[in-house]
Structures are given as C-alpha cells and as structure tokens.
Amino acid sequence: MEHVDVLIIGAGLSGVGAAAQVRERLPKKTVAVFESRDSKGGTWDLFRYPGIRSDSDMFTFGYTWRPWQSDIALADGPLIREYIDTVADEYDVNRLIRYRHRITRADWDSEQARWTVTASVGDPAAGETVTLTASFLWSCAGYYQYEQGFQPTWPGMADFAGEIVHPQHWPEDLDYAGKRVVVVGSGATAVTLVPAMLTGEGAAEHVTMLQRTPTYVINRGRHDPVARLLTKLRLPDRVVYRAARWANILQAVGFYKFSMRWPARAKALIRKGAVSQLPPGFAVDEHFAPPYNPWEQRLCFVPNNDLFKSLSSGDASVVTDTIESFTPDGLRLASGRELPADLVITATGFQMQLPFGGIEFHIDGEPLDLPSRLAYKALMLSDVPNFFFTLGYTNASWTLKADLVIDYVCRLLAHLDQHGYRTAVPVPDAAVQRRPLMLLSSGYIQRSAHLLPSEGDRAPWRLDQNYLVDRRVIQRAKIDDGVLRFT
Structure with missing residues (x-):
C-alpha cells in the first residue's frame, strides 16, 4: 500500500500553498494532494460569473512568501486563478495533485501512528476507490459545497x-x-x-x-x-x-x-x-x-x-x-x-459542506463525533492526532490565516522530526468552556453551525479573529506549549 508523509485535501488557494511550502521547507517529506474536481484553483476555478473577484485586497490575499506583483487591490477571478497556477508551477506542485480523488473515509491507528485513507476515484457511481496511508492528514477543502449552492424554492x-x-x-x-x-x-x-x-x-x-x-x-x-x-x-x-x-x-x-x-x-x-x-x-x-x-x-x-x-x-x-x-x-x-x-x-449564498468534506473519521476504530471536539488554535482538533485543517478569517483575507497555518504545520513537523516523535495531539483540560467556532450570523454558517467543532474560552482554544494576535499565538509561540502531547 502506498504511503505518503503528508496528504493534503484540496487543490485550491490553501491546498496549493500548503503543498508548496511543505516541499520548500521540508524537502524530505513525501506529499500528495487529493482534489475532488478535475482542475485546481478551488473557488477561483469554479466560479465563472461576470465580474467574479476577490473582496479582500490582493496584498493580503496573496501568500506572504510569494508576492502579488501588481498594484491592483481587488483582482478579478482570472487574475487570481493565474496567480495560483503560477505558484503551482514555480513550486512544482502540479505533479503532486491527483484529480477526481474524493476522500470518503480516514481511519487513525495509534499503534501504527498513521491514517488509512480511502478515496473514490473518478465518477463516484463507478465505485472505483483507492487506499493509501499517511502520517499526517491536512484538510484544505474549504467550507462550502462545490456541487450545489444554496437555492431556496419559491411558489411559482x-x-x-x-x-x-x-x-x-x-x-x-x-x-x-x-x-x-x-x-x-x-x-x-x-x-x-x-x-x-x-x-x-x-x-x-x-x-x-x-x-x-x-x-x-x-x-x-x-x-x-x-x-x-x-x-x-x-x-x-x-x-x-x-x-x-x-x-x-x-x-x-x-x-x-x-x-x-x-x-x-x-x-x-x-x-x-x-x-x-x-x-x-x-x-x-x-x-x-x-x-x-x-x-x-x-x-x-x-x-x-x-x-x-x-x-x-x-x-x-x-x-x-x-x-x-x-x-x-x-x-x-x-x-x-x-x-x-x-x-x-x-445569488442566495453557499451551501456549507459537512466539515472537512464530509469525510467519515474513525480514531482507533471509534467513529469521530466532530461537534464534540474543540479547535486548537483553529487548526487542529482535540484528541485527534496528526490532523490539521485550514479555515480562513471571516473578517479579513482568507490567506492571512492560511499562511499562519502553513507556517505552524511546517514548524510542528520539523519539531517532531528533531525530537524523534511520530504524533502530536492537542489535549484540553476540563476547565475549558465551549463557544461556537464561527460567530458570524450569516445564513450559510447558521444553517450548519451544529455540525462544526467548538472553540474554547481561552487561548490556545480560542482565537480572536485578529491577525496581529494570531501571529503571536500561532506563529511565534513555542510548539511544545504543554497542550500538545507528543509520542
């Protein structure tokens, strides 16, 4: 069975950036990217309506490590898609992407310290699947369904x-x-x-x-x-x-x-x-x-x-x-x-997908109840080893947060290698109080809030939607913070 060190879910802005930086900063790691669609770019490849553009400035929507080379602040979709394509070419990400691979199940084995991942390949109706193992699983799948937007029905x-x-x-x-x-x-x-x-x-x-x-x-x-x-x-x-x-x-x-x-x-x-x-x-x-x-x-x-x-x-x-x-x-x-x-x-909005693409997770044979978990630094889940996710800001550019997650994951993987560890898992104490992970009142969030994990009432279980604070909590804080457990 094939094994990779890091398996990334999604080849959009977050997934391409994650793959590029793992390759750049940890060149000995093997990486694969599973993309459910037949092309990369995520949102910026899917949406083709007139005027499609970013509503965040491109100087924060672009990666911190790959400058946006224009003075255009609000760029249109084709320019953003071209930017993602350029980064994928420059960092040799294209060869890592496996298109029309949709992960349906992921099983964690503590004894082996690895995930066994099953994905459908091509047309799901054909029933073709592939299975491989990964030391680390990283969801960059976004938060809304690509197959169908939110479409209300009205009489007539x-x-x-x-x-x-x-x-x-x-x-x-x-x-x-x-x-x-x-x-x-x-x-x-x-x-x-x-x-x-x-x-x-x-x-x-x-x-x-x-x-x-x-x-x-x-x-x-x-x-x-x-x-x-x-x-x-x-x-x-x-x-x-x-x-x-x-x-x-x-x-x-x-x-x-x-x-x-x-x-x-x-x-x-x-x-x-x-x-x-x-x-x-x-x-x-x-x-x-x-x-x-x-x-x-x-x-x-x-x-x-x-x-x-x-x-x-x-x-x-x-x-x-x-x-x-x-x-x-x-x-x-x-x-x-x-x-x-x-x-x-x-233009009635998105339909949020099930968290992390609706993957069926199991930890040592037990089904994972996602709503019962706490988000650690809004990038890992309590008591779930070697799993990361990228969820951008709601009050600023998505990529500002994505870059912080990328930097953290690369530092964590280097820390594990340096100390001979195989696993990292955040473990909360009983005093942490829960609150919703996403506080926006937008309809697409409220319709699916009950499916999401929670955040806590204090760091590192809570983030304040403030990039300047998060740089300290995510990017500058030491990896071994007493909350992560290593084996």
Missing part, C-alpha cells in the same frame, strides 16, 4: 417564463443582453454581478438587486495607493509588497477593532460613505442600513464605487423586500409590488 418558479440561474453554476452561453435582470441577494456575489452585467456590448437593459436584508457596502479603490506610490519610486517588488501588505493588514485590523468597540460610530461612517456616492434623496437607510452591527456578517467591498455608480445612473436599482411568488413575467413581492424579469439570478 415552474411558471416563470424566463431563466433562473445560480451564480455557482453560471452557463457559459448565458445571454442577458438587453434583458431585465433581477439579482436576488445582497452579499459579495450580488454586489459584484449588478455592475458587471451592465458593462460591455452584451449588457443587460436593467438590473435590480432584490434583497431581503441590506448589507454594509464600502467603496475600495481598485488600485492600492501604497503599492502604486512605491512602484513609482522604483522600489524592489518585495519592498512594495511587504509595505502594501502591512498597510492593508493594519487598516483591516484597525477598522474591525473600531467596529467591535464603537459599532454605532462604524455604522455612521459606512452610511456617510454610501450617502456621498448616491443621488440626493436615495433611500440609504432602507437599502444600505442593516439591522445588525458591522462584522456580525462580512462587509461587502466594491471597487471604484461601481455598484453606487450603477445605481446613480438609473441602469440598476435596489429593492428591499421578500418574494411572495414567481409569476410568468417576474416576481411578486410581499409588499404587493411586481418586478418584471426576463432572467433571475439567485
């Missing part, structure tokens, strides 16, 4: 004469030129789609963003001012990247802490920004004043005010209401209003 959908599309499965040949489009939703996907569908020769006639609840929307310049200034001064790329990266980190952490401490002031500041970009008399409080505080859900960043410009021009509109039913010609709302539509885009 079958009667609608137009087309209904979910952005997660955007048809390549979708023609919306000259059509009346309704985008259902108010998150990052919706605020991206509205201006994007009004651009170019194939533009829609009119796009309406229909939202049940408003979202905080903040303008962000497409180009980073720090990077642009330092590039003009002809400073080296690494200096530009590092300076722009830290400027963005400090700005993000500062605004998050400001919002947590003074939510009313943060609300007022965001509202002021929206008012300044919208026409006089626009119903800002109806459409851009959520009933929750900033960062209880993710904020939406728009480049160069593109959403506000579309609304100001009259080519787009926003309606805050709920759907009563579809009709042959559009949507009937709870208020009694009728919205005509030729095309409805249901």
Whole structure:
C-alpha cells in the first residue's frame, strides 16, 4: 500500500500553498494532494460569473512568501486563478495533485501512528476507490459545497417564463443582453454581478438587486495607493509588497477593532460613505442600513464605487423586500409590488459542506463525533492526532490565516522530526468552556453551525479573529506549549 508523509485535501488557494511550502521547507517529506474536481484553483476555478473577484485586497490575499506583483487591490477571478497556477508551477506542485480523488473515509491507528485513507476515484457511481496511508492528514477543502449552492424554492418558479440561474453554476452561453435582470441577494456575489452585467456590448437593459436584508457596502479603490506610490519610486517588488501588505493588514485590523468597540460610530461612517456616492434623496437607510452591527456578517467591498455608480445612473436599482411568488413575467413581492424579469439570478449564498468534506473519521476504530471536539488554535482538533485543517478569517483575507497555518504545520513537523516523535495531539483540560467556532450570523454558517467543532474560552482554544494576535499565538509561540502531547 502506498504511503505518503503528508496528504493534503484540496487543490485550491490553501491546498496549493500548503503543498508548496511543505516541499520548500521540508524537502524530505513525501506529499500528495487529493482534489475532488478535475482542475485546481478551488473557488477561483469554479466560479465563472461576470465580474467574479476577490473582496479582500490582493496584498493580503496573496501568500506572504510569494508576492502579488501588481498594484491592483481587488483582482478579478482570472487574475487570481493565474496567480495560483503560477505558484503551482514555480513550486512544482502540479505533479503532486491527483484529480477526481474524493476522500470518503480516514481511519487513525495509534499503534501504527498513521491514517488509512480511502478515496473514490473518478465518477463516484463507478465505485472505483483507492487506499493509501499517511502520517499526517491536512484538510484544505474549504467550507462550502462545490456541487450545489444554496437555492431556496419559491411558489411559482415552474411558471416563470424566463431563466433562473445560480451564480455557482453560471452557463457559459448565458445571454442577458438587453434583458431585465433581477439579482436576488445582497452579499459579495450580488454586489459584484449588478455592475458587471451592465458593462460591455452584451449588457443587460436593467438590473435590480432584490434583497431581503441590506448589507454594509464600502467603496475600495481598485488600485492600492501604497503599492502604486512605491512602484513609482522604483522600489524592489518585495519592498512594495511587504509595505502594501502591512498597510492593508493594519487598516483591516484597525477598522474591525473600531467596529467591535464603537459599532454605532462604524455604522455612521459606512452610511456617510454610501450617502456621498448616491443621488440626493436615495433611500440609504432602507437599502444600505442593516439591522445588525458591522462584522456580525462580512462587509461587502466594491471597487471604484461601481455598484453606487450603477445605481446613480438609473441602469440598476435596489429593492428591499421578500418574494411572495414567481409569476410568468417576474416576481411578486410581499409588499404587493411586481418586478418584471426576463432572467433571475439567485445569488442566495453557499451551501456549507459537512466539515472537512464530509469525510467519515474513525480514531482507533471509534467513529469521530466532530461537534464534540474543540479547535486548537483553529487548526487542529482535540484528541485527534496528526490532523490539521485550514479555515480562513471571516473578517479579513482568507490567506492571512492560511499562511499562519502553513507556517505552524511546517514548524510542528520539523519539531517532531528533531525530537524523534511520530504524533502530536492537542489535549484540553476540563476547565475549558465551549463557544461556537464561527460567530458570524450569516445564513450559510447558521444553517450548519451544529455540525462544526467548538472553540474554547481561552487561548490556545480560542482565537480572536485578529491577525496581529494570531501571529503571536500561532506563529511565534513555542510548539511544545504543554497542550500538545507528543509520542
């Protein structure tokens, strides 16, 4: 039976970065990457809707060890996919990836100090499987289902004469030129789609963003001012990247802490920004004043005010209401209003997958109850040996956290080799109190919160969604901290 030292699940941004750094920093380790799809890139390969882009700045969304070589702050999907491809080429990751390999079961054997992993290969209906062993298992599978987005059902959908599309499965040949489009939703996907569908020769006639609840929307310049200034001064790329990266980190952490401490002031500041970009008399409080505080859900960043410009021009509109039913010609709302539509885009969010891709875990023959476990530094699970996972930030760039996890895992593996250990497992004391691992009130998280492990009420079982603090807790704290047990 084949054996690898490190088996990584997922070939998206996190998985490619993990494989690249294990190869770079621990060249004697054998590595394999199992990817359930037939291509790498994860989110940035899957989503192909118009305008797809990052809502985090690329100076923190890029890896700390591989500079983003542009002054573009909010990059579009193809640029991000190209960045991931470049890293995979430069670090020779491509040969490690095995496509259409979906792990279904993982069994830990304490005596052998290894995982036995079973994966389906190709079409699951064909029943072909492969089995191998791994000393360490590392989930970089993300948190939502690639197969299906969250698609509510409404009365009358079958009667609608137009087309209904979910952005997660955007048809390549979708023609919306000259059509009346309704985008259902108010998150990052919706605020991206509205201006994007009004651009170019194939533009829609009119796009309406229909939202049940408003979202905080903040303008962000497409180009980073720090990077642009330092590039003009002809400073080296690494200096530009590092300076722009830290400027963005400090700005993000500062605004998050400001919002947590003074939510009313943060609300007022965001509202002021929206008012300044919208026409006089626009119903800002109806459409851009959520009933929750900033960062209880993710904020939406728009480049160069593109959403506000579309609304100001009259080519787009926003309606805050709920759907009563579809009709042959559009949507009937709870208020009694009728919205005509030729095309409805249901930007209604993700469907969270079962934790770690729904793998069936067993520890020494006993099924693993994931909700009963505590997350150690939000990267390992209590009483689960030699298992790591990458889960990015909810209030900042995903990759900031991914990089911290990568650094920690590489340091831990080196520590085990140095001291002749084979296993590492975090063991909590009885005094640790539990709380939800992800505190956002977003629907896609609340629908699956009961499936997730918990975090504790103190470090290292609790992280504060603060990169500056986490650098100390994850990156700088010693490996042998009295919580990890080694054998």
